[in-house]
Amino acid sequence: APAAPAKVVVRAAHLVDTQSGTVRDNPLVVIDGDKITEVRYDGQVPAGANVIDLGSATLLPGLIDCHVHLTGDPNEVKGDYYEAILKRSAIDSAILAPIYAKRTLDAGFTTVRNLGADDYVDVALRNAINRGDIPGPRMLVSGPPLGATGGHADGTTGFSPWIEFHGIDGVADGVDAIRHRIRENVKNGADVIKFMASAGVLSAEGSVGAPQYSQEEMNALVDEAHRWGRKVAAHAHGAEAIKMAIRAGVDSVEHSSMIDDEGLKLAKQKGTYLDFDVYNDDYILSEYAKKGFPASTVEKEKMVGRLQRENFQRAVKAGEKMAFGTDAGVYPHGWNGKQFAVMTKWGMTPMQSIQAATVNAADLLDMKGKVGAVAPGYFADLIAVHGDPIKDVSQLEHVGFVMKGGAVDKNEIKR
Ligand code: ARG
Structure with missing residues (x-):
């Protein structure tokens, strides 16, 4: 011994x-x-x-980031977005993920919540770290995020219907399919359930913030996840989608970009955490066009970035429950700490921003006392x-x- x-x-x-x-x-x-x-x-x-x-x-x-994607990094796109995504599989992600995990740990983030990965690469990464096989932060993982056909979780959107994609994703339509998909994620090792309540920036659908599940679907999703003892994180940019997710009883709203007064009130009533990835906008606007990401992504970012920061400030003033989540993987891993300065520029004290990444994050992750x-x-x-x-x-x-x-x-x- x-x-x-x-x-x-x-x-x-x-x-x-x-x-x-x-x-x-x-x-x-x-x-x-x-x-x-x-x-x-x-x-x-x-x-x-x-x-x-x-x-x-x-x-x-040790700091806590409640929203990362350790299975990808923008530097994988070297001039041609379609080359990067069409010529790679989950095995490529699994080769690189340990490097991103180590960068994250070296940056002082000893706990992360990974909100979305194809093919359960996140589960394998978490397990390898827990076994002590590779260095990395403590991880809570979601597996493939749930979402509607053609929505933010459906990576096949925009491609020719002649192309057939393989691999495990979280696309599920309707209450029964959603319940089944959650059970599969839990069975395969998910600690938390992530779903797309609204459209997004880095996906091919036209809208940035439109709801992508019905209220009935969101209600069933949260009911099922909670029955299995799993918290729910909802990706939501648009005001309506944010409110639908909060009404359904999600534990955190990710992005929260266009939250309105009614949404702020609802979040407070329900004790819902709001996570705003307010650093992202800087990186996307300065680097994505150069890297070869689609022009539509940069156009969508312009519609949401500034608004998100203004609404972050309103949420701080309203005294909302807020945790630190950056969406690392959209910007390079290891840069997680850059978000603190943006949070303080937009209304938090340094201590509040540190608490968002420590005590508040631990509360959201059910890791208080640890x-x-x-x-x-x-x-x-x-x-x-x-x-x-x-x-x-x-x-x-x-x-x-x-x-x-x-x-x-x-x-x-x-x-
Ligand atoms: N993953 C998110 C999406 O595609 C990134 C949003 C980044 N932009 C921002 N302003 N936070 O929707």
């Missing part, structure tokens, strides 16, 4: 306490195995402990930055130290 790991103490100058929303000085985080046993401020290092001294750095809990805080009983998921993230949240784009479950992933902190 492997030797019991020695007690480890991580010390630094400051700790962002995400539970109280304060910064505390001179923390000593005591770790036994993969868990935190104690956080003390008296400077007393327990006898015999191995000390990792991070000097003047600031410690935070991740999102540096506290006794929590996983020893710790990161550190050189500067003060409360003064300058862009420090979180340069995470120098990452520990996941007591194991050091990287330490580039200069003392």
Whole structure:
């Protein structure tokens, strides 16, 4: 049997306490195995402990991104979108996904929720990470996202009907087919159910925000998922689709771009989390045309990007429940931290944006008590930055130290 790991103490100058929303000085985080046993401020290092001294750095809990796609990256499109998608299968995705997982972990994101992958590549990736075969963040995964024929989950839209596509996707129409599709995802290892309540930007249908399921279909979808103990994340840009999803009882709305006052009120009443991927717009508008994505995608982004940021600000002012979700995979993996600066530019305090990516995200993921805080009983998921993230949240784009479950992933902190 492997030797019991020695007690480890991580010390630094400051700790962002995400539970109280304060910064505390001179923390000593005591770790036994993969868990935190104690956080003390008296400077007393327990006898015999191995000390990792991070000097003047600031410690935070490992960050959480509630919306990623570790099975793809925009840099896979090298000038020709159709070349990239027509000549690749899920096996190509599976070859590259571990690289994206490692980049995400190195960026300080020790937990992610992967909301949509074909052929259950996400399930295999999660399992390989959990077995310790490859490094990567803790993952909750959805498997193939559910959606209507011709909608945002139907990757065959826009191609000639002569072309036959293979592989597992989440297309399902009507209540019975939806219930069946959810049971298949659960059977095959999904932790969470993702579905497309509205149209989208990176798909071929004309609309950006129109509803793509009926109210009856959404109600049945949430009913079925919850019966199997799975939370539901709804992709929704349009105001009507957002409200339909909230009325159906989803646990989070992803994108939330065109949410209106009634939608904000409903979300608050129902306790629905709103996730806004507000960094994406910058990347899509500056890079997608150059990379060879269809012009229609860039045109659709122009209709939604700015509006989404304005509505993010309204949601912050309204005091909505908000969690950090970036849709990484639309922009390059490892850049997740860039969204903090956009969130603070559009109305959040740095502490609020950090809480969105820690305590709030943990609540949405049902992982309270495990991740999102540096506290006794929590996983020893710790990161550190050189500067003060409360003064300058862009420090979180340069995470120098990452520990996941007591194991050091990287330490580039200069003392
Ligand atoms: N996956 C999303 C979609 O295709 C990306 C939206 C990105 N744009 C934005 N402004 N957040 O709809």
